Amino acid sequence: xxxxxxxxxxxxxxxxxxxxxxxxxxxxxxxxxxxxxxxxxxxxxxxxxxxxxxxxxxxxxxxxxxxxxxxxxxxxxxxxxxxxxxxxxxxxxxxxxxxxxxxxxxxxxxxxxxxxxxxxxxxxxxxxxxxxxxxxxxxxxxxxxxxxxxxxxxxxxxxxxxxxxxxxxxxxxxxxxxxxxxxxxx
Numbered sequence: 001x002x003x004x005x006x007x008x009x010x011x012x013x014x015x016x017x018x019x020x021x022x023x024x025x026x027x028x029x030x031x032x033x034x035x036x037x038x039x040x041x042x043x044x045x046x047x048x049x050x051x052x053x054x055x056x057x058x059x060x061x062x063x064x065x066x067x068x069x070x071x072x073x074x075x076x077x078x079x080x081x082x083x084x085x086x087x088x089x090x091x092x093x094x095x096x097x098x099x100x101x102x103x104x105x106x107x108x109x110x111x112x113x114x115x116x117x118x119x120x121x122x123x124x125x126x127x128x129x130x131x132x133x134x135x136x137x138x139x140x141x142x143x144x145x146x147x148x149x150x151x152x153x154x155x156x157x158x159x160x161x162x163x164x165x166x167x168x169x170x171x172x173x174x175x176x177x178x179x180x181x182x183x184x185x186x
Contacts, residue, residue, distance in 0.1 A: 001044070001045055001046065001048055002043065002044050002073040002127070003042075003043050003051045003070050003071060003072045003073060004041070004043070004070070004071045004073070004092075004136065005041040005043055005070050006037040006068065006069045006070075007021075007038055007040075007065055007067070008065075008067040008068075009039055009064050010064045012064075013063065014032050014039060014064075015032070016063070017038075017039060017064045018031065020062045020063075021039065021062065024059065024062075025054070026043050026044065026050070026053075027058075027059070028042040028044045029092040029093075030042070031095075031098070031169070031170065032169040033100070033166040033167060033168055034143075034166065034167040034169060035164070036164070036166070037166060040092070042090070043055070043070075048072055051072070052070070055068060069131070071130060071131040071132075071133075071136075072129065072131075073127045073128070073129055074127075074129065074130065089124075090125060090127045091124075091125040091136050091137070096140065096170050097140060097141055098139065098140050098141075098168040099138070099139045099141065099146035099167050100136055100137075100166045100167075101136070101137045101146075101150055101165050102133035102136055102164045102165070102166070103117075103133060103134060103154070103160055103161075103162075103163050104132075104134055104160075104161040106159045106160075109160075110135060111128070112158070112159055113134070113159050114126055114127075114128050116157050116158075120154075122149040123137050123138065124138050124139070126138070133164065142167075143165075146165075150163060
């Protein structure tokens, strides 16, 4: 089972929290984001209880974490999709540029939206989720490129009520005072 954990982090601690999350058992990936949250972590476990234990026993204990919200991924076989699952992976499988588009669907439209989003060439991963939004779609582009996909390809899909996007910040360059005396040699 998979879930996404959205984290609010104390100012000045985001990079440290991401590093610690990446080393945490049960956390598959973590990335800094621009949007309503500071970090998204992808978690995996045999069931929702084990994911909850990861969040409560490990993630909440990381210095700087102020608040979390956990959003479970609905298993593909529950969706009743052809073949029993999705044709795309769950988001956050690959590092790099990404925009995570959270979609609120009209009642009864979520499964159709998952299939429609999975068929788009510009969408690398899709998941039906529980929580405030119904679907999370990953667009593997920087914001400047992904915005066009959202406006031209995702918003017009039948069943889309609203979207909210979190933009990944895949790598932050260290500030000059953070570099050691040998960094200038590389």
